[in-house]
Amino acid sequence: MTASRGILFVMTGASGVGKGTVRHAAVPELGDVHYSVSATTRPRREGEIDGVHYHFYDVATFERALAEDALLEHAEYVGDYYGTPAAAVDRALEAGRDVILEIELDGARQVKEKREDAVMLFIAPPSLAELERRLRGRGTDTEAKIQRRLERARVELRAVREFDYLIVNDRLEDAVVAFQAVIRAERLRAWRYSEAFVLALQRAT
Amino acid sequence: MTASRGILFVMTGASGVGKGTVRHAAVPELGDVHYSVSATTRPRREGEIDGVHYHFYDVATFERALAEDALLEHAEYVGDYYGTPAAAVDRALEAGRDVILEIELDGARQVKEKREDAVMLFIAPPSLAELERRLRGRGTDTEAKIQRRLERARVELRAVREFDYLIVNDRLEDAVVAFQAVIRAERLRAWRYSEAFVLALQRAT
Numbered sequence: 001m002t003a004s005r006g007i008l009f010v011m012t013g014a015s016g017v018g019k020g021t022v023r024h025a026a027v028p029e030l031g032d033v034h035y036s037v038s039a040t041t042r043p044r045r046e047g048e049i050d051g052v053h054y055h056f057y058d059v060a061t062f063e064r065a066l067a068e069d070a071l072l073e074h075a076e077y078v079g080d081y082y083g084t085p086a087a088a089v090d091r092a093l094e095a096g097r098d099v100i101l102e103i104e105l106d107g108a109r110q111v112k113e114k115r116e117d118a119v120m121l122f123i124a125p126p127s128l129a130e131l132e133r134r135l136r137g138r139g140t141d142t143e144a145k146i147q148r149r150l151e152r153a154r155v156e157l158r159a160v161r162e163f164d165y166l167i168v169n170d171r172l173e174d175a176v177v178a179f180q181a182v183i184r185a186e187r188l189r190a191w192r193y194s195e196a197f198v199l200a201l202q203r204a205t
Numbered sequence: 206m207t208a209s210r211g212i213l214f215v216m217t218g219a220s221g222v223g224k225g226t227v228r229h230a231a232v233p234e235l236g237d238v239h240y241s242v243s244a245t246t247r248p249r250r251e252g253e254i255d256g257v258h259y260h261f262y263d264v265a266t267f268e269r270a271l272a273e274d275a276l277l278e279h280a281e282y283v284g285d286y287y288g289t290p291a292a293a294v295d296r297a298l299e300a301g302r303d304v305i306l307e308i309e310l311d312g313a314r315q316v317k318e319k320r321e322d323a324v325m326l327f328i329a330p331p332s333l334a335e336l337e338r339r340l341r342g343r344g345t346d347t348e349a350k351i352q353r354r355l356e357r358a359r360v361e362l363r364a365v366r367e368f369d370y371l372i373v374n375d376r377l378e379d380a381v382v383a384f385q386a387v388i389r390a391e392r393l394r395a396w397r398y399s400e401a402f403v404l405a406l407q408r409a410t
Contacts, residue, residue, distance in 0.1 A: 122395060124406050157407045166395040168406070178393055185390030188383055190327065190371040201329050201373070202362045 004194055006034070006093040007186055008115055009100045012108040013123030014153035016135040018169045019102050022123065025172065026179040027100075033183070034092035034099045039065065042080035045140055055085065073103060073110035078148055082107065098183065105156045112162075119186050121179070122163040126170040128153060209399055211239070211298040212391055213320055214305045217313040218328030219358030221340040223374045224307050227328065230377065231384040232305075238388070239297035239304045244270065247285035250345055260290065278308060278315035283353055287312065303388065310361045317367075324391050326384070327368040331375040333358060 013019050039055040050056045062081045074083035092099045125131035135146050165182050169175040218224050244260040246267050255261045267286045279288035297304045330336035340351045370387050374380040
């Protein structure tokens with residue numbers, strides 16, 4: 001309505017920090033937002049649906065997508081590939097829909113390089129100790145995987161300054177309000193409004 | 206808590222657009238925000254309280270403040286002086302409180318020149334015709350003053366692109382949510398967090 005093109009939001013934060021929970025709680029009040037479903041070669045967890053939580057690719061399919069340059073970013077993490085199919089993202093943005101990507105730091109950097117106007121959000125845990133508690137509570141990872149995720153979280157936290165926004169997910173309600181505020185505020189940036197919209201405001205009648 | 210210094214928000218928009226109404230409705234949920242009370246030489250309207258709605262200065266007092274460089278910005282508008290006493294703004298920012306200034310375009314530009322990090326919000330009416338209805342509904346201005354305000358509004362609307370954010374005050378509830386989103390999102394900017402805060406996130410315990 002006000003802008004012809006959607007906004008690309010990139011959400012980064014450690015496994016277990018609650019990115020998905022924040023997003024799910026925030027999005028219903030935000031109107032038409034497209035969530036980009038990542039592709040991954042990691043095994044499907046109980047309850048996960050192909051095409052909803054992830055596109056579950058086998059390794060050969062993933063490597064073909066890479067070869068065809070069909071991914072906006074990709075990373076290998078804890079022995080598995082993760083990536084963002086570019087086509088669905090581009091279609092949504094061109095249709096004027098905002099897009100949310102939920103990706104790791106390496107992927108976020110790749111997106112920012114390709115799409116300078118991406119809005120970068122970092123979701124941090126209140127502390128690494130709290131993140132460890134959440135990872136254990138989830139009960140989906142081996143001890144070794146938990147340790148690797150914590151080490152990765154420590155490394156990612158050093159990159160906070162590369163991001164536009166930092167949201168600390170301490171109380172979920174607060175993090176949801178914060179996330180919604182970022183999306184809404186970015187939509188209000190003066191430069192995003194079309195010239196036609198601004199001219200219409202100046203109409204006398 | 207997260208940042209040592211408050212954020213300076215500058216709110217600009219035509220008389221009658223509802224800046225004050227939006228701000229009053231938005232601020233109670235925003236925690237500790239300091240509203241900078243302008244000084245003016247215009248006559249006090251019924252119900253206005255000195256020091257609350259404006260600091261009502263006589264012309265001599267205003268010109269003395271100007272001579273002493275005690276104003277962050279000033280403007281003459283429809284025959285009256287308006288200005289922002291700098292001291293109270295600086296005290297609040299240094300104490301870590303966010304500050305909201307509600308000022309005309311000329312003043313907003315002066316503040317932006319002096320304070321590069323000021324966050325600039327433009328509040329627009331849905332149309333000039335709607336603004337005219339609101340000004341007449343307010344019933345405080347002569348016909349000549351209404352015409353001058355409308356002409357000023359037309360000029361100010363051309364400057365929308367100089368601002369960081371544009372909020373169209375069509376439905377009040379929407380404008381309040383939008384205003385709150387801008388304040389909240391700016392508080393979440395990664396660069397505003399203190400180094401101590403970011404380091405604390407990386408603590409293992």
